[in-house]
Amino acid sequence: SQSRYGGMDLQKLFIQGHITTAYPNLNIYQFLKNLLEVLKGLELLLKNGFVHRDIKMDNILYNGEKIILIDFGLLTTVEEVFKRTNLELYYENDPFYYPNEMFLFSALLLKKEITDTNIHKFLKSLATFIAFHKNKFSQTPEYLKEIERLNNYLSAKSKAYNSYFKATYNKETTPLFEMNELTLNIAKRFDIYQIGIVIYELIITMITIYNPTEIKKIPLGIFQLLREMLEPNPFERIDITGVINKYSRLFP
Numbered sequence: 001s002q003s004r005y006g007g008m009d010l011q012k013l014f015i016q017g018h019i020t021t022a023y024p025n026l027n028i029y030q031f032l033k034n035l036l037e038v039l040k041g042l043e044l045l046l047k048n049g050f051v052h053r054d055i056k057m058d059n060i061l062y063n064g065e066k067i068i069l070i071d072f073g074l075l076t077t078v079e080e081v082f083k084r085t086n087l088e089l090y091y092e093n094d095p096f097y098y099p100n101e102m103f104l105f106s107a108l109l110l111k112k113e114i115t116d117t118n119i120h121k122f123l124k125s126l127a128t129f130i131a132f133h134k135n136k137f138s139q140t141p142e143y144l145k146e147i148e149r150l151n152n153y154l155s156a157k158s159k160a161y162n163s164y165f166k167a168t169y170n171k172e173t174t175p176l177f178e179m180n181e182l183t184l185n186i187a188k189r190f191d192i193y194q195i196g197i198v199i200y201e202l203i204i205t206m207i208t209i210y211n212p213t214e215i216k217k218i219p220l221g222i223f224q225l226l227r228e229m230l231e232p233n234p235f236e237r238i239d240i241t242g243v244i245n246k247y248s249r250l251f252p
């Protein structure tokens with residue numbers, strides 16, 4: 001069904017597989033290139049001091065021409081990202097889409113147990129999906145190799161960051177409510193992680209839907225950029241200007 005905004009969300013199109021009937025002649029390279037407009041939209045939000053905080057496949061529409069980001073219900077200012085009222089949100093909801101550090105900070109400040117974190121849940125789900133579609137992934141071995149390299153990096157780096165976090169912060173320290181340059185920089189990288197997960201999900205599902213000739217039009221350099229966008233250590237995550245510069249070079 002078409003959304004009231006026009007178009008269908010990416011969850012229905014790609015995860016549920018309606019893309020081939022809705023848009024049988026889709027050019028996947030051009031589709032990914034068009035995502036640059038969403039990235040520029042996020043940059044505009046940030047320049048005005050806002051963070052979307054709810055970027056996921058369900059909240060991005062495609063109408064055959066444009067890719068549209070919707071649902072600004074969780075829009076907040078950069079300064080309010082760490083407000084206590086927001087912390088339950090990061091701890092409980094849509095774990096795949098919330099950056100690892102948000103889960104950690106939330107668990108700490110809500111005095112909850114730090115359990116299996118978001119990125120690990122995402123990587124486990126990804127591994128199951130890839131195993132289920134192993135015949136398709138074996139047809140594009142260079143992409144599978146990059147995916148495995150990226151997943152290994154994210155897994156190892158997140159374990160290292162989680163250990164660092166547990167050693168550095170404890171329940172008695174709550175400096176995060178004092179908004180400073182440090183916490184503002186983390187807040188500004190919130191949406192970058194979320195759109196990174198969306199792009200990664202798109203590429204993974206495209207491999208299961210399209211033939212290898214089409215897939216090989218996707219530049220392998222996208223995986224290096226995804227590593228920087230999904231970087232588990234928020235202090236090392238790429239900023240939005242860097243994402244746009246690199247993405248536009250990958251999809252000229």
